[in-house]
Amino acid sequence: MDVETKVREIIAEQALLDVDEVQMDSTLESLGVDSLGLVESIFAIEEAFDINIPFNANNPAESDFDISSVRSIVEGIQRLVDEKTS
């Protein structure tokens, strides 16, 4: 499964947007995804790729997972998927 496409689909669903509107340089804030939407997105991504994302909703900035943009999320997921298959 293409990580970028799937992640954008999941975020688009949370943001109630078309996939085309979720660009790689979009931030979750710019897409209108709030903290609950973020936790749900992380859950959906974990389920889709069967991975565990090290994310603490208390302090997203200090998690070992960068959520500053769609690109950083996709890259982080890609790394986790690669680690799993390697």
Added chain:
Amino acid sequence: MNRVVITGAGTINALGKNVPETLEAMREGRCGIAELEFRDVDRLSIKIGGQVKGFEPEAIFNRQQLTLYDRFTQFTLMAAQEAITQSGLTFGGELAATTGVVLGTAGGGVGTWDDNYRSVYEDGKNRVHPFVVPKLMNNAAASHVSMQYNLKGPSFTVSTACASSNHAMSQAFAMVRSGMSKAMVTGGSESMLCFGGVKAWEGLRVMSRDACRPFSANRNGMVQGEGAAIFVFEEFEHARARGAEIMAEVVGFAMTSDASDIVMPSKQGAARAISGALADARIPRDKIGYINAHGTGTAANDKTECAAVADVFGTHADKLMISSTKSMHGHLIGGTGAVELLACIMALRDGVIAPTIGYEEPDPECALDVVPNEARDVAVEYALSNAFAFGGLNAVLALRRV
């Protein structure tokens, strides 16, 4: 309006199996949070909690009782026995007819749901014990207390997540204050420390893997606890006439709803509950010496709560003490306000302020006197107990030294 006093208290929680043990642990700043022990804990990512250990229900309850008592009911009955025994009340006639039991719990018989779902889903069984429903229902604990002590007045269970106990005790207080009842048994209980209970909380990603450090800049989430605390609220003249020992007086309460978000707390909602309790109790704000904080150890709660306290108290916010005992006993969810009321009683009656343990780094957004790490001896005349629940439902109680 009648004055309302506390003439009995009982508890069981991670800090102790009764009130003296619990208060001693709070005084010493002891931590009751440790490795969780139950089936399938290895499948959890959160493996710590304020679990009641060394508790053997088989040694206390008979086989028939055990088929009816979920762990949250067992905790309730243990705490109720201590509280009612201490109060010295026996219930008959008119007193029995008007005394009821108002308790808080968020989940009720979570362990019973968990065991029986496992049995039918995982083990593929097609039959469950006939008493599963009466064992797991949220009002089971209140009903068993009413049956055991012949309490025939208004009894019910309040379920408002983390504010359940404070809402319940507010109701009981209002009933005695209004003259509806001479006495009420109240408090709360929770027992969610089982695989399904913790797994559900894990999902929210607000749980700490290592410790509950309220107000500390390096806090990283909440830690669940379990247990119960039960109180006897009694009309003052009734208590005085029979020479009862009075632990503290309940002088007011307020409840508010944020009407904004299902999980994010609101400063305005919290502040309205705090100022509402002061107004109801007719206490000038500079008389409050101690606040038992909701203080969950999450980023969102602690800064919102401190901002609300600063808003309500102005310059007095820097003079009062505010601590979170969840750092020691964990977050008992629907039972938490009841256990925390014990810290208010200790402050008022004994002049000992329970600390916020695990405090390591000051947070500029929580710049209040949080009584870090060590208990303090200070005489206090008035105290508040805060509870702010998921769903934006808030309840604050005000107490006075007697």
